[in-house]
Amino acid sequence: MGRSKVTTAPVSESELLRIIRPFLPEPSRDVLAGIGDDCAVIRMPRRGSSLHLLKTDAVIEGVHYASGTPLTQVGWKALCRPLSDIAAMGGIPGKALITVAAPSAWSRGDWKNLYRGIGKAARAFGVDVVGGESVRSPGAAFLSVTLTGEVSRRNLRLRNGARPGDLICVTGKLGGSLASGRHLKFRPRLREGLWLGKQSGVTAMMDLSDGLGSDLPKLAEASACSFRIAEGSLPLHRNCTAKQGMSDGEDYELLVTVKPKSWPVLQRNWISAHPELLLTPVGVVLPRGEKSSLLAPGFDHFDPGTR
Amino acid sequence: MGRSKVTTAPVSESELLRIIRPFLPEPSRDVLAGIGDDCAVIRMPRRGSSLHLLKTDAVIEGVHYASGTPLTQVGWKALCRPLSDIAAMGGIPGKALITVAAPSAWSRGDWKNLYRGIGKAARAFGVDVVGGESVRSPGAAFLSVTLTGEVSRRNLRLRNGARPGDLICVTGKLGGSLASGRHLKFRPRLREGLWLGKQSGVTAMMDLSDGLGSDLPKLAEASACSFRIAEGSLPLHRNCTAKQGMSDGEDYELLVTVKPKSWPVLQRNWISAHPELLLTPVGVVLPRGEKSSLLAPGFDHFDPGTR
Numbered sequence: 001m002g003r004s005k006v007t008t009a010p011v012s013e014s015e016l017l018r019i020i021r022p023f024l025p026e027p028s029r030d031v032l033a034g035i036g037d038d039c040a041v042i043r044m045p046r047r048g049s050s051l052h053l054l055k056t057d058a059v060i061e062g063v064h065y066a067s068g069t070p071l072t073q074v075g076w077k078a079l080c081r082p083l084s085d086i087a088a089m090g091g092i093p094g095k096a097l098i099t100v101a102a103p104s105a106w107s108r109g110d111w112k113n114l115y116r117g118i119g120k121a122a123r124a125f126g127v128d129v130v131g132g133e134s135v136r137s138p139g140a141a142f143l144s145v146t147l148t149g150e151v152s153r154r155n156l157r158l159r160n161g162a163r164p165g166d167l168i169c170v171t172g173k174l175g176g177s178l179a180s181g182r183h184l185k186f187r188p189r190l191r192e193g194l195w196l197g198k199q200s201g202v203t204a205m206m207d208l209s210d211g212l213g214s215d216l217p218k219l220a221e222a223s224a225c226s227f228r229i230a231e232g233s234l235p236l237h238r239n240c241t242a243k244q245g246m247s248d249g250e251d252y253e254l255l256v257t258v259k260p261k262s263w264p265v266l267q268r269n270w271i272s273a274h275p276e277l278l279l280t281p282v283g284v285v286l287p288r289g290e291k292s293s294l295l296a297p298g299f300d301h302f303d304p305g306t307r
Numbered sequence: 308m309g310r311s312k313v314t315t316a317p318v319s320e321s322e323l324l325r326i327i328r329p330f331l332p333e334p335s336r337d338v339l340a341g342i343g344d345d346c347a348v349i350r351m352p353r354r355g356s357s358l359h360l361l362k363t364d365a366v367i368e369g370v371h372y373a374s375g376t377p378l379t380q381v382g383w384k385a386l387c388r389p390l391s392d393i394a395a396m397g398g399i400p401g402k403a404l405i406t407v408a409a410p411s412a413w414s415r416g417d418w419k420n421l422y423r424g425i426g427k428a429a430r431a432f433g434v435d436v437v438g439g440e441s442v443r444s445p446g447a448a449f450l451s452v453t454l455t456g457e458v459s460r461r462n463l464r465l466r467n468g469a470r471p472g473d474l475i476c477v478t479g480k481l482g483g484s485l486a487s488g489r490h491l492k493f494r495p496r497l498r499e500g501l502w503l504g505k506q507s508g509v510t511a512m513m514d515l516s517d518g519l520g521s522d523l524p525k526l527a528e529a530s531a532c533s534f535r536i537a538e539g540s541l542p543l544h545r546n547c548t549a550k551q552g553m554s555d556g557e558d559y560e561l562l563v564t565v566k567p568k569s570w571p572v573l574q575r576n577w578i579s580a581h582p583e584l585l586l587t588p589v590g591v592v593l594p595r596g597e598k599s600s601l602l603a604p605g606f607d608h609f610d611p612g613t614r
Contacts, residue, residue, distance in 0.1 A: 032463075037396075037467075037513075038514055041396070042359040044357055051348050051351065054347040054349065054438060056439055058406050085345035097362075101449060131361060131362065135367060137449075138367065139447060140445050158348075
């Protein structure tokens, strides 16, 4: 049996709070009680059509990042991962709870660097850190971030809305995230997810964390559909093959399905709203009975009519 | 760099969901999307005076429970710990997210036992499990539970409401939780916390997780007060000394402060409402300048007038 009192040697809990607070943004006015009470207490939004989003996501040393990775980047990634899920719902992020199981060897400087990264992401994307827990890890570092969010009912996009004939599109470029270090620096597609959630014709949305080859089958299953992907159409990062684009994972781009008749207008509006980021059709949703193919060549994504 | 795709060998993620679902209660009607999408989606309550509670709490093998502890008990404890915090706010629990970092050696039976315990607690206290994550742990098992709750503004009790002259009371008995195994089987004081939050004269509340000797100073600091505890008045579990009652921790009882003039009525009503559970005055809140004493003898807790 271990000790009942959980402390993070050599830094005490109250000292730790003093160390990390300066790195976090000031809490919003709807936070009645944040770090320091039994629970965080938050005023509920009044808007009747709002839905509440909840997400938790873990980042583990040796699994999601290599030992020795700068902790500022680890903190950034830990908060940005669940932010990517909020984005994929068409939502706006709210409050975060941060749980850190830290090796006892962590110094004050390590804690500062971790929270420098968390605080930077919190500021960048308008998140309040309202609580969490710091405990001693008997082994590797383990971070778990819980994030709340909000989405209006009409903007909500789930995985189960894709229908046969819909175009399958992805934001940005795919592949090589781990090898390039992009997985530690990515920006969750919050602005884009919010925008896409507001567009008519967007039928389903999810974020690409495991790779298109692994995530698209999940979306298709949720929507009771099959799919075909055109290898040649994949938007790839430099020096990446289509296979890498399908399976490397950790792209944190958005996967969306779009009604074909909505595509021309959506595409035009996208280019105006997000000139810096690609939105690329890479395939098509098929009826359930048909065989899904991940790398079918010859699909002309600029002409849905050729399907 | 580790693998980007997090799997819990030898059980796949989708298989895992099939294994654990039968142990969890059916989701409530306000859960629009639970386990399986990017985020859980929950309809917000309409009541304007409601506040939202957020809590996260971790349970680590070798820290919060010994290796070899039945996983049913570990699951029960993991959910009941944050429930105790919701209780201490006078709140009602809502939705839970469960993150499990499991050693790869875990069998299907291990997962079932863990979720048997989680499900039992979820049913007992009306919690919806709406999401979470299962990842591979490179070392010990690590559970992190996030819990939402709700509390009406007038029932909310924080740590900072105690005032000089208030009685310090605890529910139940203290001490010996780890040695006796009670820390694996305790029932969070939700019914009692809800009841206490509704009583006038209850000025502050928190749950006893680290032990009275460690938790009371936190409440006193939050309330800018000192305190005096009467050693002889502590309600102790069998074979426990006052010192153990103060410092063993993991009691998961409620610590409350009560205005002295409200005490006689509160005490009478408590006995009617909770005949099976003690509510014992153990000390008094002092003005900030005075020296706090944890084990001062001679305080007659049945007669606040003798202070």
